[in-house]
Amino acid sequence: MNLFADIPDALPEELVDVLAENDPVRIERIVSDGHASPADFWYDQDQHEWVLLLSGSAVLAFEDHAIELNPGDHVLIPAHQRHRVDSTSATEKTIWLAVFY
Numbered sequence: 001m002n003l004f005a006d007i008p009d010a011l012p013e014e015l016v017d018v019l020a021e022n023d024p025v026r027i028e029r030i031v032s033d034g035h036a037s038p039a040d041f042w043y044d045q046d047q048h049e050w051v052l053l054l055s056g057s058a059v060l061a062f063e064d065h066a067i068e069l070n071p072g073d074h075v076l077i078p079a080h081q082r083h084r085v086d087s088t089s090a091t092e093k094t095i096w097l098a099v100f101y
Contacts, residue, residue: 003054007031007093026100032058034090042082047100049077056094059086 007015015031024047037043042063052074059068060075061084067075077083088094 003029003095003097007095011035011093024101028096028098028100030096030098032056032085032088032094032096034088035085035094036087037084042084044080044082045077045100046079048079050099050101051075051077052097054095054097056089056092058088058094058096060084061086 001019011031011033014033014035015029017029018026019029020027026047053069053071055071057068057070059066060077063082066086069075
C-alpha cells in the first residue's frame with residue numbers, strides 16, 4: 001500500500017486507516033482536510049503517540065503551548081499528555097503517520 005494512495009477527494013471526517021496492529025502497538029495513516037478537534041475537546045490517551053507529518057500542515061496544541069508541523073516534522077506525545085489538533089491545511093490533504101505504543 002502507498003501512503004498517498006486511495007484518498008477520497010471529499011473527506012467530511014478525518015480518514016483513519018490502521019496499517020498494522022499488535023498489542024501494544026498500532027500504526028495508523030490519518031488523513032485530514034481542514035479538520036480540527038472540537039473546540040473543548042482534548043485527547044488524553046493511555047498510550048504514547050509518535051506522529052510524523054508526511055504532507056500538508058497542522059498545528060497541535062498542548063495545555064501550555066502549540067507547535068506547527070510541516071512535512072517531515074515529528075513529535076512524541078507521552079501518554080496522558082493532553083493535546084488537540086488546532087488546525088490542518090485547508091488547501092491540501094494533511095497526511096499523518098501515527099504510531100501508538
